[in-house]
Amino acid sequence: MMKHILAVLLVLVLAVPAMAQNGPLRLTITDGVIEPITFAAPNFEAENAQAQQVASDLSRLVVQDLAGTGLFREVPATAFISQVSSFAQPVAFADWRAINAQALIVGAVAVNGQQLTVKFRLYDVFSGQELGDGLQFAGTVAGWRRMGHKVADAVYSRITGEGGYFDSRVVFVSESGPKDNRLKRLAIMDFDGANLQFLTDSSAIVLAPRFSPNGDRVLYTSFESGFPRINVLNVANVGRQQLQTAPGEMAFSPRFSRDGRQVIYSLSNGGNTDIYRTDLSSGQNVRLTSAPSIETAPSFSPDGSQIVFESDRSGTQQLYIMGANGGEPRRISFGDGRYGTPVWSPRGDLVAFTKQNAGRFHIGVMRTDGSEERLLTSSFLDEGPSWSPNGRVIMFSRETQGVAGSSTMYSVDISGRNLKAVPVQGGASDPSWGPLQP
Amino acid sequence: MALALSFSGLTVPTHVAADVVPRVSEDILPYEFPGFDRERYLQNHIRGCSNVYPETTETTKIQVGFRLDRNGKVEGNEVHLLSTDGDQHETDRAFEAARRAILRCQFSGGGYQFSPDEYEMWKDVVITFDLDELRQR
Numbered sequence: 001m002m003k004h005i006l007a008v009l010l011v012l013v014l015a016v017p018a019m020a021q022n023g024p025l026r027l028t029i030t031d032g033v034i035e036p037i038t039f040a041a042p043n044f045e046a047e048n049a050q051a052q053q054v055a056s057d058l059s060r061l062v063v064q065d066l067a068g069t070g071l072f073r074e075v076p077a078t079a080f081i082s083q084v085s086s087f088a089q090p091v092a093f094a095d096w097r098a099i100n101a102q103a104l105i106v107g108a109v110a111v112n113g114q115q116l117t118v119k120f121r122l123y124d125v126f127s128g129q130e131l132g133d134g135l136q137f138a139g140t141v142a143g144w145r146r147m148g149h150k151v152a153d154a155v156y157s158r159i160t161g162e163g164g165y166f167d168s169r170v171v172f173v174s175e176s177g178p179k180d181n182r183l184k185r186l187a188i189m190d191f192d193g194a195n196l197q198f199l200t201d202s203s204a205i206v207l208a209p210r211f212s213p214n215g216d217r218v219l220y221t222s223f224e225s226g227f228p229r230i231n232v233l234n235v236a237n238v239g240r241q242q243l244q245t246a247p248g249e250m251a252f253s254p255r256f257s258r259d260g261r262q263v264i265y266s267l268s269n270g271g272n273t274d275i276y277r278t279d280l281s282s283g284q285n286v287r288l289t290s291a292p293s294i295e296t297a298p299s300f301s302p303d304g305s306q307i308v309f310e311s312d313r314s315g316t317q318q319l320y321i322m323g324a325n326g327g328e329p330r331r332i333s334f335g336d337g338r339y340g341t342p343v344w345s346p347r348g349d350l351v352a353f354t355k356q357n358a359g360r361f362h363i364g365v366m367r368t369d370g371s372e373e374r375l376l377t378s379s380f381l382d383e384g385p386s387w388s389p390n391g392r393v394i395m396f397s398r399e400t401q402g403v404a405g406s407s408t409m410y411s412v413d414i415s416g417r418n419l420k421a422v423p424v425q426g427g428a429s430d431p432s433w434g435p436l437q438p
Numbered sequence: 439m440a441l442a443l444s445f446s447g448l449t450v451p452t453h454v455a456a457d458v459v460p461r462v463s464e465d466i467l468p469y470e471f472p473g474f475d476r477e478r479y480l481q482n483h484i485r486g487c488s489n490v491y492p493e494t495t496e497t498t499k500i501q502v503g504f505r506l507d508r509n510g511k512v513e514g515n516e517v518h519l520l521s522t523d524g525d526q527h528e529t530d531r532a533f534e535a536a537r538r539a540i541l542r543c544q545f546s547g548g549g550y551q552f553s554p555d556e557y558e559m560w561k562d563v564v565i566t567f568d569l570d571e572l573r574q575r
Binding site (some may be wrong): 030 | 467471476477480482486487488521532533534537538541542545560564568
C-alpha cells in the first residue's frame with residue numbers, strides 16, 4: 001500500500017510543472033448516501049447442452065449471495081437493453097449505464113461428464129473497465145454451489161475491497177422435540193443453509209460447537225457421560241477425541257486458539273469455575289484464572305495475545321480482557337444489564353456479545369476498550385454470536401417465548417441492518433461460523 | 439477441489455456513455471451563472487454518489503486525486519490514492535467507494551460541468567473523503 005502511495009506521489013511531484021498554477025481543485029466529502037450497489041448478472045452462458053441447468057442455477061446463486069448481503073441490488077433482466085449471449089461478446093457499457101447497473105457480471109459454464117468449469121468476468125460499468133482479471137474455477141458438478149459461492153466471493157471482494165463469506169460453512173446444534181425434552185445433535189451446513197449434514201446422533205445433549213481456524217475440526221461440549229466434557233471432532237471422518245479431565249470436573253465452553261493447537265475452556269471443580277488452556281498435542285494444562293467467581297466463555301484475540309471472557313467477579317456478569325497467559329484482567333463492559341458470550345472479531349477491532357437488560361436479550365458489539373457499544377438486535381432471547389469470516393455479519397440463536405417456543409438462527413450485519421433468519425429445517429441454535437473454504 | 443486461475447484478457451471496446459443521472463443531493467447552479475462555486479458544485483455532485491459503509495469502525499480519511507479532460511471526464515478513468523490514515527483493509531474499502539463515486543458521478547450530464555475557458559483552474563482535482571464523518575449518518 002505504501003509503495004503504491006509513494007509511486008502516485010512521485011508521479012504527481014513530477015507532474016507539478018504541468019499542473020495548473022493555482023494548484024488542484026481541493027474539496028472534502030463528509031456526506032453521502034446509504035444505498036445498495038446495483039449490479040446486473042445475465043444468466044451465465046451454457047457452453048454445452050449439459051451445462052444449461054447448472055449455468056442457470058449457478059448464476060441465480062451468485063445473485064442470491066450478493067443481494068442477500070443487503071449491500072447489493074440486482075437490476076432485473078427485464079430492464080436489460082443489451083443481452084449477453086456469449087462470454088466473449090464485447091460489453092456495451094452504455095446500455096448498462098442507461099439502466100444504472102454499476103457492476104456487470106458475465107459468466108460461462110461448461111460440463112464435461114462430472115467435471116464443471118465456471119469462468120466469469122466482472123465489469124465496472126461506469127469506468128468502462130474490467131474489475132480485476134477473469135477467473136476460472138474447476139470442480140465437480142456436485143460441487144456447483146461452492147463454485148457459485150466462490151464467484152460471488154470474488155465479486156464481493158473486488159467491489160467492496162474486503163473479503164467475502166459465501167464459500168463458508170456453519171456448525172450448529174440441530175434441535176427437535178418439545179422444549180422439555182429437546183433432542184440435540186451437531187450439524188453442519190453451508191452459510192446459506194444448503195448441504196445440511198449431521199455430525200452426531202441425538203443420544204446425548206451437545207452444546208456450543210466451535211470450528212477450528214481452518215475448519216477441519218469442531219470442539220463441542222457433550223453430556224454423554226452425564227457430566228459436561230469437551231470433544232474434538234474431525235469434520236472429514238466424524239472421528240472424536242475427548243479432552244482429558246479429572247473425575248468430578250466439568251469442562252465446557254471451549255474455543256480453539258488461532259493456530260488450532262490449543263483449546264481454552266472453562267473447568268468447574270468444587271463449585272468454582274475458571275478458565276484453562278490445554279495444548280492438544282501434549283495434553284498439558286495451564287490455569288489462566290483463579291478467582292472465586294465464575295469465569296467462562298473465553299475467546300482469543302486474532303493475534304492470540306489476549307483473551308476476552310465473562311465473569312461475575314464484580315457481582316454481575318460482565319466482560320473482561322486478560323493476556324493469553326492470564327494475569328490481571330480489565331473490565332470492558334459497563335452498561336446496564338448483564339453481558340456474556342463475548343467473541344473477538346476476525347479483524348480484532350470489535351467484540352460481539354450477548355446482553356440481557358430489562359427483560360430483553362440483545363446481540364451487540366463494542367470496541368475492545370469497551371467504547372462504542374451498539375446493540376444490533378432485541379428479542380425475548382437472542383444469544384451466542386458468531387462472526388462471519390470477514391467480520392461483517394454476525395450469526396446467532398433466537399428463541400421464541402412459551403412452551404412451544406423454538407430456536408432459530410439469524411444473521412445481522414454489524415450495522416444492525418439486514419436481520420434475517422437462516423433457512424434451516426427444524427430448530428437450530430449455537431452457530432459457529434467457519435472460515436472461507438480453500 | 440476447485441482450482442482458481444486467471445486467464446488472459448479479451449479486448450473490450452469502450453462505448454460512448456449514455457447520460458445517466460445519479461442522485462444529486464441538491465440543486466446545483468450551472469457554471470454559466472454568476473456565483474458558481476466550483477468546489478461546492480463538485481462536492482454536491484460527488485456526495486450524492488458516495489455510498490457509505492455505515493458499519494465502518496476505523497477512522498479512515500483518504501485523499502484521492504485525478505485529472506479531468508476538457509469535457510469534464512476523468513482522464514483514463516484513473517483515480518489515484520494520495521494518502522490514507524487507515525489500515526490496508528479500511529483503505530481498500532474506502533478507496534473503492536471513492537473511485538466508484540467519482541467515476542459514476544461524471545456521467546451525470548456527460549461529465550463534470552465547468553467553464554471550458556477556465557480549464558487550468560479545474561483540471562486537477564484532489565478530494566478528501568472523511569469516512570469518520572460519513573459513517574455518523
